Amino acid sequence: EAGVVQSPRYKIIEKKQPVAFWCNPISGHNTLYWYRQNLGQGPELLIRYENEEAVDDSQLPKDRFSAERLKGVDSTLKIQPAELGDSAVYLCASSPGPIREQYFGPGTRLTVT
Amino acid sequence: KQEVTQIPAALSVPEGENLVLNCSFTDSAIYNLQWFRQDPGKGLTSLLLIQSSQREQTSGRLNASLDKSSGRSTLYIAASQPGDSATYLCAVISGGGADGLTFGKGTHLIIQP
Numbered sequence: 001e002a003g004v005v006q007s008p009r010y011k012i013i014e015k016k017q018p019v020a021f022w023c024n025p026i027s028g029h030n031t032l033y034w035y036r037q038n039l040g041q042g043p044e045l046l047i048r049y050e051n052e053e054a055v056d057d058s059q060l061p062k063d064r065f066s067a068e069r070l071k072g073v074d075s076t077l078k079i080q081p082a083e084l085g086d087s088a089v090y091l092c093a094s095s096p097g098p099i100r101e102q103y104f105g106p107g108t109r110l111t112v113t
Numbered sequence: 114k115q116e117v118t119q120i121p122a123a124l125s126v127p128e129g130e131n132l133v134l135n136c137s138f139t140d141s142a143i144y145n146l147q148w149f150r151q152d153p154g155k156g157l158t159s160l161l162l163i164q165s166s167q168r169e170q171t172s173g174r175l176n177a178s179l180d181k182s183s184g185r186s187t188l189y190i191a192a193s194q195p196g197d198s199a200t201y202l203c204a205v206i207s208g209g210g211a212d213g214l215t216f217g218k219g220t221h222l223i224i225q226p
Contacts, residue, residue: 004156033213042117042202042216043157056212091156093214099144099206102214104157 002026004105006092012111018080021108025073025094032069033093033102034077043091049075050098082112115140115207119217127225128195134188134220136203141184147214148177148188149202157202161188193224 005024013019025032030051035043046065047057051072060067064083069075079086089109093102116139126132136146145164149157161170161177163186169178176189190197200221204214 006156035213040218042204042218043214044216045213048213093157101145101147101159101162103159104149106156109154 004092004094004103006090006105006108008108009106010109010111012113013082015084015112016081018078019082019110020079021077021090021092021110023075023077023092023105025075025092026103029094029096029103030072031095031098031100032075033095034067034075035091035093037089037091037107039088046077048098055098079110082110084112086110087112115143115205115212115215117203117205117215117217119201119203119220121220122218123221123223125223125225126193128193130193131189131191132193132222134190134201134203134222136186136188136217138184138186138205138215140207141181143181143205143207146177146179146186146203146205148175148186149204151200151202151219160201195224195226198222198224 007022032049034046037043047060047067049069052069067077089107091107093104095102118137120135147162148160151157163170163179174191179186200219202219204216
């Protein structure tokens with residue numbers, strides 16, 4: 001069974017440019033998460049989806065970040081415009097439900113210069 | 114707000130030793146606790162999931178215990194090997210799952226050959 005797929009694996013952009021990350025969860029997993037991990041820290045939740053509905057986005061900086069999960073399968077996280085402080089690893093995870101075991105993708109390492 | 118602390122932050126031991134990694138959390142109202150492994154530049158690999166009603170889980174040379182009332186978990190690694198070198202992260206789900214996983218900062222483990 002395929003795991004969580006993310007692309008791209010690495011992205012380098014200049015500040016003020018837009019960037020988008022894509023995630024395809026494990027088949028049949030209704031719950032999808034986006035986390036951000038800064039260097040030396042544990043991941044922090046940005047947004048959680050139950051099917052196509054964003055049920056918790058309180059940690060998402062809404063002035064520049066947006067996310068969507070059309071048709072309740074794959075998801076896209078966008079930053080526009082990017083700032084230097086957005087440099088981090090963006091991780092996608094999925095699970096069969098909100099309090100079930102979570103499975104993580106390899107992440108996208110974003111560098112903003 | 115849930116907070117997770119991991120001690121020690123770093124650990125270096127000779128190959129073959131048994132070792133214990135510690136995790137504590139401030140709010141005992143958790144649904145489950147997960148231990149993850151993260152290799153440099155990689156995503157998170159789930160090692161063990163302990164439900165709130167369980168006391169421990171075992172997988173191969175790994176054993177994780179949970180004392181929910183005192184807000185503590187330990188990860189025991191038996192007969193350590195150089196391949197066990199990685200960062201180990203502890204995370205809990207609480208608050209109905211709305212906040213996703215709350216992570217500690219991790220323990221950076223080095224097993225010396």
